[in-house]
Amino acid sequence: MGIFSRNKKARGQKEGAQPSSSRREFLKTAATVGVGTAVGAPAVASAMEFDFETFMQKNFRELSDEELQGVIDRLERKYSEKYGKDVSVSAIGPMDGVLYGYGLDISRCIGCRKCVYACVDENNQSRDPEIQWIRVLEFERSEALRTINLEEGNPYYEHEKVPEKGKFYVPISCQHCEDSPCSTVCPTGATWREPDGIVVIDYDWCIGCRYCMAACPYGARHFNWGEPNLPAEDFNPDIHIIGNKPRTRGVVEKCSFCIQRVRKGRLPACHEACPVGARKFGNLLDPNSEIRYLLDNKRTFVLKAELETNPKFFYFWGTEGRS
Amino acid sequence: MAGDDHDLNGDRHPPIQLTIWAVIALAVVVIAGLFTVRLEYQPETTRDYPPRPQIADGEAILLPAPEVADDYLPCNDCHDGVTREEGPVPRELEFEHEDTKLAHGNLWCRHCHDAVDPNNLRLADASLVPLEDSWKLCTQCHGKKLPEWRAGVHGKVTGNWRGDREYVTCVFCHEPHSPPTVPIEGEPRPRRPEEIVLRTSSPGEE
Known part of the structure; x- marks a missing residue:
């Protein structure tokens, strides 16, 4: 006492x-x-647009099937009204025996940024203030012989024609780490790794603390500092709840491997947009997939391997001279 | 006094350390407790997705090659084997072919185009293939690219990663007469942080 x-x-x-x-x-x-x-x-x-139902909504992983259907119905109603389009909201799950992997051929990337804008169109990012999930960094080719430091990459390069002589390009988006530091630090369980390897965000559970942004070694997460502005004519009505659902102010967002597309078997939007075929996507568990071919046959690396985040986004050098 | 932990000189005695230890112990217990609570209430890492039919593996579809300008075709309008002869050795290209820049090693027309039937391409084994199947001709020399292209690693693939996928052929990206790709126009750069204007409401609601 x-x-x-x-x-x-x-x-x-x-x-x-x-x-x-x-x-x-x-x-x-x-x-x-x-x-x-x-x-x-x-x-x-x-x-x-505060609404009580959204406020009381459970975490995506805890929703029962009926509750999930309720959320889907509510969102379809809400978005159809807001954007004047026929909206399809899905919460489609992972396929069995699938682990997604992405390959990017830095010997072929020309830095044209077509992937960046295809991604914006597909995933309903805010146009103004501008949010882009892919950042294309430009590096000096001569520097690459030693090592590359991601901090020295220039995302703001402007050339009349790309590729510029003596440069090479490294597009960076979410690396979908197996041991993702972002989901570990999230205090509300709003971001996690799905069984098919996609790191997703429940935007309704994100409180905007930005711990995940501090934890992510790749700068892949983006914060809605302002009210997102998405014109109705640019709105993509093919929505996944933990993918390209329109975001609100104060939440974090990032690449989801186009979850609304890949879980239906389609290729991601950036993959389809790449004019030089530098982007590769497939199932890491399928020995006949193109991603396995390049892992077996090409010189492959991941960014910041020393951090042991085990990314599922692989960079490789595809060209080996002419022939 | 017996209960006081100050002695006559005002020096402190063990109980104050006990206090510190007690506080530390309490803090450890509280923090450990918080972790336990957090772990307990952390949602499952997966939700129970209902079983769904798996998408079947599809087929590889070759996309048609970009169209050749109409006024070139059919080739045997001019190259009928009588009025026009390209000749076996390289020379200046003329008439319709003035614009063609031939810079593909030391190749000359006859290496790829059949002399008798110029609408077709001629493979090394003397068999003829139509222009649409030009990849068969290209891969005679560029054989190393064939397995990579088949695997989907060299060249562009569109469509589905599971399901039908569309492949483009060589001539889609490489102009066969001068194959190296040329620089193209890029998209605008992202805005720098200092250029971004923030609002607290959507434009219509102000």
Whole structure:
């Protein structure tokens, strides 16, 4: 008993000794912030379209089949109304015996950024403020003989024609790590790795703390700092709940391997857009897939292998001279 | 006094350390407890997806080659074996072929196009193949590319990763008369962070 009472006293004395102005200042700031929030609140609420059902919605992984159907119906109604299109919302699951892998031939990539815009069109990213899931970094070819440092890559290059002589290009998006640091740090369980290897986000459970962005060594996650702006004519109505569902302000988003496409057997949008065929996609568990062929026959590497995140996104050097 | 942990000189005695240890122990217990709670309430890593039919493996479909300008075809309009002869050795290309830039090793027309039946291509074994099957001709020399192309690693594939997939042939990307690819126009660069304008509401709602 003695210990606690004295401790309290000691702490009280310490605080008392310090001028309490700091606390008063803090209270004052808090009051100002409170007023600010109160003023800003109606605008924010109207913009974010608060609705109780979404607020109370369970985590995607905990939804029963009936609850999930309810969510799908609600979203279809909501998006059809908002964007004036026939919307199909799905929560289609993984296929058995499938683990997705991506291959990117850096000997062929010409840095044209067609994948970037195909991705934006497919996945309903905000157009303004601009969010892009793929970043194409430009490097000096001469530097590559030693090593490449991702920090030195230039995503803002501008050339009349690509590829520019003496440069090479490395497009980077989510690496879909087997040991994904982003999902480990998420405090709400809003991001996780699916059985087919796709790291997904439940946008309704993301609280926007951005821990995952700090944890991701590849800069693959993007935060909606502003209210996303997606014109109705650009809206892609083929929606997956944990994929390209339109995002709200204050949530994190990233590449999902086009989950709405690949789980129906289709190739990702960036793969289809690449004019030089530098992008490869397939099932890592199928020995006859193109991704297995290149793993067996090409010089392949992953980014930041030393971090042991075990990415499922492989870069390789495809050309071996003419012949 | 017996209960006081200060002695006459005001020096401190073990109980204060006990306090620290107690606080540390409590903190450890609380943190461990939080972890347990977190682990317990962390959702399962997978949800129970209902079983669904698997998509069958599809077929490889060759996409048609880009079309050749109409005024070139059919070749035997001019090359009828009598009025026009390309000749066996390279020379300046003329008439319809003025625009053709021939820069494919030391190749000359006859290496690929049949002299008697110029609508077809002539393979090394003297068999003729139509222009659409030009990949059979290309891979005679570029044999190393054939397994890579078949595997889908060299060249562009569209469609499905499981299901029907479409392959483009060599001439889709490589102009056979001068095969190296040429630079193309790229898409605009992303905005720099300082160029991004934020709003708190959608444009229509302001």
